[in-house]
Amino acid sequence: MKLNNLDRQISMLCPTCGCKDFSFDEQDENGLVTCVQCERQLTRADLVTENSELIAENQNEIVKEAKKQVEAEMKKMLKNAFKGNKNIKIR
Numbered sequence: 001m002k003l004n005n006l007d008r009q010i011s012m013l014c015p016t017c018g019c020k021d022f023s024f025d026e027q028d029e030n031g032l033v034t035c036v037q038c039e040r041q042l043t044r045a046d047l048v049t050e051n052s053e054l055i056a057e058n059q060n061e062i063v064k065e066a067k068k069q070v071e072a073e074m075k076k077m078l079k080n081a082f083k084g085n086k087n088i089k090i091r
């Protein structure tokens with residue numbers, strides 16, 4: 001069973017102004033991120049905390065999408081299982 005790519009990009013929002021653009025040092029994973037609009041600085045952990053609702057929503061959607069794909073795949077498998085077996089009679 002193969003699922004489609006469920007990768008999603010989640011855009012974090014600035015808790016102050018709602019801007020999606022942040023500047024940060026890619027080399028420094030513990031560095032602060034800075035909102036490019038209001039210049040609020042926060043740690044990545046804080047940013048994740050502030051956006052936890054958004055992230056949870058996204059996760060729900062990914063789960064929903066995965067379920068849909070699995071269900072469709074199961075139906076296909078069931079159909080295939082009976083394909084070509086028209087002559088089999090259940091006694």
Ligand SMILES: [Zn+2]
Binds near residue numbers: 035038
């Ligand atoms: Zn901002």
